Amino acid sequence: MSEIWIESKTLAGRYMVSSLGRIKRMAHVSTTLSGITKSYPERLIQRAKSKDYPRIILKVDGKAKAYLVHRLVAEMFVPNPNDLPCINHKDGDKSNPHPENLEWCTHQENMAHAAATGLSDCAVPVQSAKHGLGMWFPSLESAVRHTGVSKPCICAAAKKRQKTAGGMVWDYAASGMFFGDLLGEEAA
Template identity: 35%
Template structure:
């Protein structure tokens, strides 16, 4: 291994934004609480995996309530410029627990969803739907909820709720899945 390769593989630490002097985060996705002059020792923070699959931990600051934060957001905030103020952090390789710097990027919500579709994390719901006009009984079949929403001018949530068996009086149509 050359000196250059060794330097590229070194763990780099930066202050956690908003908790400077209390916590640092590394480019490998590790968070450490810093020691102080009153005997508190430096230690690696324990994380837990949330129901949504992301790593989270609690940060404390004197006089403020404990804050639950995602590790990937701490890494991105400390290491990645965000001049366009994009609001979400994307895991490039789709592994939610891989919080290394090279796996993260700032994205818009739309970019994050497009990435999820492109990588197969999300699949389009293209199940056929039948719309039945409440007054006339007229039936129309659509390739998907989205298509029914576009052509009938009915909000997607109304169609979704109707398909889930939650009746709604907000539309002149009722909806069923094609069997």
């Protein structure tokens, strides 16, 4: 695949974004407050070190700011006709900012994808068992609302960092999972 570069309007026309997820500063001339003119050559920008999503630090309008590489790529190369707020990595790999791996989505769709691929630490849906009775919740937030058990406690129990939360055993439910699966029973 050949690399395509597009000038970013988001970045004050000073930077270009590539289809391979690279960012470069465009050549430009700048004059300081003291009247000195300086030429800056075109230059590739190195990504900032991060355990999370790859990001770069760019100076726009005189201020340094961190930008997520995948968001810049999606804004330039992935159509967003429905004005959706989130960007999903189809393959679940945060370090893969190629346009064919990115898609615009809602917050809900992004969370559902994270849950389905095992990427979310506190994925939805969740379920609990107490005294042999099962409860299934469509989301972590729903479980918090209905049980009064805090989100961090439910997550810790579901991740097996602690045995119970609110006196209940918790687990992440797979789509279509029968509650007996949590209790070690067969579906009827």
